[in-house]
Amino acid sequence: xxxxxxxxxxxxxxxxxxxxxxxxxxxxxxxxxxxxxxxxxxxxxxxxxxxxxxxxxxxxxxxxxxxxxxxxxxxxxxxxxxxxxxxxxxxxxxxxxxxxxxxxxxxxxxxxxxxxxxxxxxxxxxxxxxxxxxxxxxxxxxxxxxxxxxxxxxxxxxxxxxxxxxxxxxxxxxxxxxxxxxxxxxxxxxxxxxxxxxxxxxxxxxxxxxxxxxxxxxxxxxxxxxxxxxxxxxxxxxxxxxxxxxxxxxxxxxxxxxxxxxxxxxxxxxxxxxxxxxxxxxxxxxxxxxxxxxxxxxxxxxxxxxxxxxxxxxxxxxxxxxxxxxxxxxxxxxxxxxxxxxxxxxxxxxxxxxxxxxxxxxxxxxxxxxxxxxxxxxxxxxxxxxxxxxxxxxxxxxxxxxxxxxxxxxxxxxxxxxxxxxxxxxxxxxxxxxxxxxxxxxxxxxxxxxxxxxxxxxxxxxxxxxxxxxxxxxxxxxxxxxxxxxxxxxxxxxxxxxxxxxxxxxxxxxxxxxxxxxxxxxxxxxxxxxxxxxxxxxxxxxxxxxxxxxxxxxxxxxxxxxxxxxxxxxxxxxxxxxxxxxxxxxxxxxxxxxxxxxxxxxxxxxxxxxxxxxxxxxxxxxxxxxxxxxxxxx
Amino acid sequence: xxxxxxxxxxxxxxxxxxxxxxxxxxxxxxxxxxxxxxxxxxxxxxxxxxxxxxxxxxxxxxxxxxxxxxxxxxxxxxxxxxxxxxxxxxxxxxxxxxxxxxxxxxxxxxxxxxxxxxxxxxxxxxxxxxxxxxxxxxxxxxxxxxxxxxxxxxxxxxxxxxxxxxxxxxxxxxxxxxxxxxxxxxxxxxxxxxxxxxxxxxxxxxxxxxxxxxxxxxxxxxxxxxxxxxxxxxxxxxxxxxxxxxxxxxxxxxxxxxxxx
Amino acid sequence: xxxxxxxxxxxxxxxxxxxxxxxxxxxxxxxxxxxxxxxxxxxxxxxxxxxxxxxxxxxxxxxxxxxxxxxxxxxxxxxxxxxxxxxxxxxxxxxxxx
Numbered sequence: 001x002x003x004x005x006x007x008x009x010x011x012x013x014x015x016x017x018x019x020x021x022x023x024x025x026x027x028x029x030x031x032x033x034x035x036x037x038x039x040x041x042x043x044x045x046x047x048x049x050x051x052x053x054x055x056x057x058x059x060x061x062x063x064x065x066x067x068x069x070x071x072x073x074x075x076x077x078x079x080x081x082x083x084x085x086x087x088x089x090x091x092x093x094x095x096x097x098x099x100x101x102x103x104x105x106x107x108x109x110x111x112x113x114x115x116x117x118x119x120x121x122x123x124x125x126x127x128x129x130x131x132x133x134x135x136x137x138x139x140x141x142x143x144x145x146x147x148x149x150x151x152x153x154x155x156x157x158x159x160x161x162x163x164x165x166x167x168x169x170x171x172x173x174x175x176x177x178x179x180x181x182x183x184x185x186x187x188x189x190x191x192x193x194x195x196x197x198x199x200x201x202x203x204x205x206x207x208x209x210x211x212x213x214x215x216x217x218x219x220x221x222x223x224x225x226x227x228x229x230x231x232x233x234x235x236x237x238x239x240x241x242x243x244x245x246x247x248x249x250x251x252x253x254x255x256x257x258x259x260x261x262x263x264x265x266x267x268x269x270x271x272x273x274x275x276x277x278x279x280x281x282x283x284x285x286x287x288x289x290x291x292x293x294x295x296x297x298x299x300x301x302x303x304x305x306x307x308x309x310x311x312x313x314x315x316x317x318x319x320x321x322x323x324x325x326x327x328x329x330x331x332x333x334x335x336x337x338x339x340x341x342x343x344x345x346x347x348x349x350x351x352x353x354x355x356x357x358x359x360x361x362x363x364x365x366x367x368x369x370x371x372x373x374x375x376x377x378x379x380x381x382x383x384x385x386x387x388x389x390x391x392x393x394x395x396x397x398x399x400x401x402x403x404x405x406x407x408x409x410x411x412x413x414x415x416x417x418x419x420x421x422x423x424x425x426x427x428x429x430x431x432x433x434x435x436x437x438x439x440x441x442x443x444x445x446x447x448x449x450x451x452x453x454x455x456x457x458x459x460x461x462x463x464x465x466x467x468x469x470x471x472x473x474x475x476x477x478x479x480x481x482x483x484x485x486x487x488x489x490x491x492x493x494x495x496x497x498x499x500x501x502x503x504x505x506x507x508x509x510x511x512x513x514x515x516x517x518x519x520x521x522x523x524x525x526x527x528x529x530x531x532x533x534x535x536x537x538x539x540x541x542x543x544x545x546x547x548x549x550x551x552x553x554x555x556x557x558x559x560x561x562x563x564x565x566x567x568x569x570x571x572x573x574x575x576x577x578x579x580x581x582x583x584x585x586x587x588x589x590x591x592x593x594x595x596x597x598x599x600x601x602x603x604x605x606x607x608x609x610x611x612x613x614x615x616x617x618x619x620x621x622x623x624x625x626x627x628x629x630x631x632x633x634x
Numbered sequence: 635x636x637x638x639x640x641x642x643x644x645x646x647x648x649x650x651x652x653x654x655x656x657x658x659x660x661x662x663x664x665x666x667x668x669x670x671x672x673x674x675x676x677x678x679x680x681x682x683x684x685x686x687x688x689x690x691x692x693x694x695x696x697x698x699x700x701x702x703x704x705x706x707x708x709x710x711x712x713x714x715x716x717x718x719x720x721x722x723x724x725x726x727x728x729x730x731x732x733x734x735x736x737x738x739x740x741x742x743x744x745x746x747x748x749x750x751x752x753x754x755x756x757x758x759x760x761x762x763x764x765x766x767x768x769x770x771x772x773x774x775x776x777x778x779x780x781x782x783x784x785x786x787x788x789x790x791x792x793x794x795x796x797x798x799x800x801x802x803x804x805x806x807x808x809x810x811x812x813x814x815x816x817x818x819x820x821x822x823x824x825x826x827x828x829x830x831x832x833x834x835x836x837x838x839x840x841x842x843x844x845x846x847x848x849x850x851x852x853x854x855x856x857x858x859x860x861x862x863x864x865x866x867x868x869x870x871x872x873x874x875x876x877x878x879x880x881x882x883x884x885x886x887x888x889x890x891x892x893x894x895x
Numbered sequence: 896x897x898x899x900x901x902x903x904x905x906x907x908x909x910x911x912x913x914x915x916x917x918x919x920x921x922x923x924x925x926x927x928x929x930x931x932x933x934x935x936x937x938x939x940x941x942x943x944x945x946x947x948x949x950x951x952x953x954x955x956x957x958x959x960x961x962x963x964x965x966x967x968x969x970x971x972x973x974x975x976x977x978x979x980x981x982x983x984x985x986x987x988x989x990x991x992x993x
Binding site: 609610611614616618 | 913915916917919924985986
């Protein structure tokens with residue numbers, strides 16, 4: 001273990017003082033869109049696009065400044081104001097613009113902006129479009145708060161903010177009970193993860209007396225006993241909830257009930273990667289605890305395989321992509337769990353994944369747009385001719401995700417697999433297997449959607465989406481192909497001060513493991529072709545073997561949740577209800593019955609006759625007089 | 635002094651018992667008046683001449699007369715029912731009264747041991763009973779005295795408000811009343827002139843006796859409807875017979891006298 | 896010497912109390928209250944005589960003033976109740992338990 005050199009942020013000057021505008025612009029947009037109601041129905045969506053464009057411009061400008069700055073000045077702290085002080089704790093609201101957060105800001109504003117533009121077309125016929133854009137802006141503001149915060153408490157504000165936006169957007173079509181239930185499910189499962197976050201932050205406040213990244217980084221070395229492991233595992237729990245990692249993975253597939261741009265932005269490119277960001281941001285903690293890192297690796301590996309498995313068996317195009325997202329985030333988690341060797345690769349894969357997965361989700365949205373919002377791939381087929389732009393851009397994403405040489409996924413994923421082999425042969429093999437399965441199910445998706453014969457339902461007339469939707473697709477396709485090559489030789493050095501040093505040298509020519517990976521991927525594609533390419537795909541799903549059924553049922557994640565959590569809670573609740581109804585209420589009713597009985601009897605003393613009161617008064621005088629006289633006598 | 639006490643005390647107790655035992659409220663009020671007058675006498679015997687006068691003038695003269703006025707307004711002749719309607723009221727009242735009596739006698743008994751001084755010295759020193767009371771009233775208690783004026787004013791205003799009846803229709807003027815009368819005559823044939831007098835008979839001329847019309851029937855309008863409703867109307871038929879007998883007797887006597895002449 | 900006045904006052908007071916408790920006619924009950932007030936007055940005057948002080952007599956005077964005011968208001972209430980209920984029985988006015 002090489003002790004890290006911790007970089008203290010320098011004070012903000014010049015343009016950096018205005019970094020808060022990045023958050024403020026979309027927040028203002030959300031406020032205007034949501035508060036002014038139908039007055040901004042028409043202009044609102046364009047305002048939303050304008051605000052996020054503004055944020056993107058600021059992010060690019062700050063990125064340029066960081067590029068130009070000397071290495072030691074590339075972390076800039078922007079102190080905004082003191083939030084609250086209590087006892088010995090003082091919590092400031094501040095932003096940290098460094099190599100890590102600026103990359104996230106770029107990803108969020110760039111992909112987010114493209115998705116905003118795409119939504120102009122996708123949501124054009126929804127009468128609640130303004131509200132949708134308000135929520136999108138709210139999400140962007142919260143997500144930027146999350147990544148730009150300079151301490152864990154402010155990060156948590158953004159963390160909860162994206163959770164809220166996610167809830168609102170998954171349940172955007174709240175008239176569908178399934179959407180409302182999915183939103184609720186996502187919200188509740190995220191709360192489980194948030195519990196871990198809250199406990200982790202509390203532990204930090206207790207141990208370091210501060211939740212600022214700087215204080216945590218400096219204080220981590222002095223942590224005694226099990227504290228690094230405890231905080232690390234709690235942070236991992238939070239990351240699992242937000243990033244849909246096993247065991248808190250069940251909500252992500254249901255979250256596909258939201259509009260497709262939401263799935264692209266929140267449940268593929270940005271929010272679900274917040275867990276990876278959290279782990280990388282807290283690297284000083286994880287560096288100190290091999291146990292916590294091992295847990296991260298296990299979670300990542302299990303999730304990458306589980307996601308791939310689910311992706312292989314689903315017929316719903318969005319759920320395949322959701323499974324794929326789980327799987328890819330599993331890769332990132334795995335990389336992040338590898339320690340300093342993998343942080344940079346985790347972020348690298350996160351960025352490329354943000355581009356190609358958003359591209360594919362938006363492509364899926366474009367397909368659905370042309371197919372009357374049908375999501376069942378068994379009703380697709382042969383679409384390449386009818387949706388040419390969508391097909392070609394989707395193909396770029398496909399090549400990227402399977403790791404076709406020189407596309408972005410090739411660079412980022414191969415590094416992770418190599419690093420995994422560096423950690424242990426088992427993890428490496430599993431990661432390699434995951435790459436093969438990824439190739440298989442993505443090939444399946446491509447063949448079922450764009451290849452083969454038509455299996456369309458009656459009355460479906462596929463048509464290419466308008467330019468407002470295809471232009472973002474093209475941009476994202478370019479990024480999917482090219483981003484990897486651009487960043488491959490650069491990102492490790494760039495991230496080193498923020499995310500730790502790197503032992504890997506990167507070459508253009510594949511390493512032996514790289515060759516092996518290509519071989520496995522080719523095998524996956526081949527099997528996919530054999531199964532789905534050679535003969536026509538049945539329009540009705542075949543019964544399938546046990547593996548397929550398990551995958552279709554999302555590996556029984558919901559059943560596990562039911563057995564482990566829901567049913568015991570139900571039993572407990574019923575018991576509590578019974579106790580309440582019989583025991584507590586019984587006692588209360590007994591008391592109330594007794595009191596009302598006494599009252600009914602006592603009420604009879606109130607005859608309303610003045611003479612009765614006169615007698616009562618005289619008797620009262622007697623009592624008082626007797627007491628006084630006897631008291632005096634005594 | 636003792637003599638006065640022993641004359642007055644039994645009368646007062648009798649008056650008190652009369653107050654609560656007479657069934658007619660008028661007798662109760664008069665019993666109370668007896669008690670009040672005797673109380674005034676006791677005040678005199680206790681050398682409180684000012685209060686003696688006040689007791690007679692204010693209590694017996696004003697307050698009790700006020701009671702009698704109200705009694706007349708609400709009806710003097712309806713005796714109270716003596717059946718007790720509230721269950722256990724009499725027993726409880728007896729217990730309360732005996733308890734009160736016992737308690738107070740117990741507390742009085744032996745409470746005063748010092749010999750009484752009597753008012754003589756104080757009265758002489760003050761220059762008279764009225765002067766003595768006045769010195770305190772306009773000296774030490776002047777503020778209380780002034781406050782009582784507010785109390786009395788409030789009570790007077792309150793009594794006026796309580797006793798005041800809101801007029802529900804406008805008061806008719808003389809002209810309107812005359813027009814109403816003529817209208818009633820035109821519509822229903824009511825006689826517009828004054829009502830007939832009550833009857834005058836040989837053995838009675840009370841206002842409760844109806845007059846006779848020329849055809850021998852009773853003039854219903856000749857007695858007040860209030861009297862008629864109360865059943866106080868005297869049977870005129872009987873009076874007429876008596877009168878006719880009286881006239882017949884007189885005629886017979888006159889005829890006999892004429893024959894003698 | 897003073898004891899006899901006090902015993903008389905007690906007897907009158909108790910008679911008044913019985914009247915309040917037993918009689919249903921509001922006027923009689925009211926007169927019974929007056930009797931109780933007068934019994935207390937008698938005790939006050941007797942004590943004034945006992946202590947050779949005018950204070951008891953002044954207190955009696957004030958009691959009379961208050962009693963006069965009370966009688967005026969009380970009788971007005973009885974009259975107005977009689978006007979609406981055609982009765983002076985205290986038992987008829989039992990709205991206190993409503």
